[in-house]
Amino acid sequence: MFHPLRVKEIERLTDDAVAVTFTVPPALRTAFRHTPGQHITLRATIDGQEIRRTYSVCTPATGDPVLRVGIRLVEHGAFSPYALKELAPGDTVDVMAPAGRFTLTPRPGHFAAIVGGSGITPVLSIAATLLAEEPDAQFCLIRSDRTTASTMFLEEVADLKDRYPQRFQLVTVLSREERQTGLPSGRLDENRLRTLVPALLPTAAVDGWFLCGPHGLVQGAERALRALGVPRARIHEEIFHIANGAAAPAPAGPAPAHSTVTATLDGRSGTWPVHDGESLLEAVLRNRPDAPYACKGGVCGTCRAFLVDGEIRMDRNFALESDEVDAGYVLACQSHPATEKVELDFDR
Structure with missing residues (x-):
């Protein structure tokens, strides 16, 4: 569910990035209390078109939390140019309550993160909250x-x-700027991380790794950590940007001639036909416009649903952990029916 929130402040972070802070009314403070690492979905009508995007909350989840997100300009993007050039304090934006599982509940231990660019936003909240609450x-x-x-x-x-x-x-590693001190400039790729990480900290003693940023950096960091013997269960990932061709959709398989999807959302269920080539999310949205989604690219995880019955083909997945997939969760925006009847539950 979206709530209209007023923009309290817009702070320029860099030439191509801003931080946007929202005013949360007292009646909604519980709904908008976030777990460190979670994101919110923003909705706005731009040039007559509804645009949704997810942005991570960058503030600590301590005391009376502040709802603040970092937004970086994306080339040929739709929402980020609007946020940087047109959005102003006093404007109202529709905002969905915090969601996401790229999180860390403060506890004793040694934790680490590898981030690129705007991937700092959820990790900033994670680190600040952890250090403040767990000595x-x-x-x-x-x-x-x-x-x-x-x-x-x-x-x-x-x-x-x-x-x-x-x-x-x-x-800090800079890819396009030489510094007098610190590490040499250059990309933070898999080979470099396999050498750098063991020199910085005892890899095996780290209780949780948080990887966030562009697809290439996150996947390279995961391969480096696995090569260093880090168990997959200790690695948590969130991808912020997928370059064209970074990961091709899975090859299409045969689809039933007449498929239906049954979906439960906010306690109400319905059954509808799935048109040829449609994703399950598209079929649900034709009948339930309130179905949750944001990126429609398999990245944000907003459309996560539990597969109650039937079989599906999921084109791509950059949001669900392997244990979630094993437990039966799917991304509705990337799922197509592989049986005549499919049932999803968005409430689980």
Whole structure:
């Protein structure tokens, strides 16, 4: 469900990124209380078209949390140019309550993150909350950016380093700028991480790894960590951007001539036909416009649903962990029927 929230502040972070803070009325504070790492879905009508996008909450989930997100300009994007050039304090944006499973509930232990670009946003909330609430926790942040000028949340990260000098470790790699101190410039790819990570911290002793950013960086970091012996269960991923051709959809299989989808949403169920070539989400949306979705690209996980009955073919998946897929969850935006009857439950 969307709620209209007023924009309280827009802060310029870099030439191509802003932080947007929303005013949350007292009646909605419980609904908008986030777990560190979660995101919100924003909805706006731009040039007569409804646009939805997800952005991670970047503020700590401590005290009375502030609803603030970081937005970076995406080339040929629809929402980000609007946010950077037109959105202003006092404007109203439809906002969905926080969601997502790229999260960390504060607990003792040693945690680390590898992020690229705007992938810092959920990790900033995770690290700040963990260090504030758990005195027996440590956090190592390895971040990759193009240049110092393009680095989001420089001051917030520096504040963590100053506030927790013994428990927060920061390593910055710039791909397009040489520095007099620190690591040499260059891309943070798989080969480099396989050498860098063991030199920074005891890999086997890290209780959880959080990888966030572009598809290439996240997948390269995962391969590097697995090569270093990190169990897959300790690796958590969130992808912010999929380049064209980064991952082709799965080959189409034969589809039943006449398929139906039964969907349960907010306690109400219905059964509808699935048109040829439609995803299950598209079939549901024709009849239930309130069905949850944002990116429709298999990245954000907003349309996650439980497969109650039937079989599906899922084109691509960058949002669900393997244990979620094994448990029966699917991305409705990427799912097509492989049997005549399919049943989904969006409420589980």
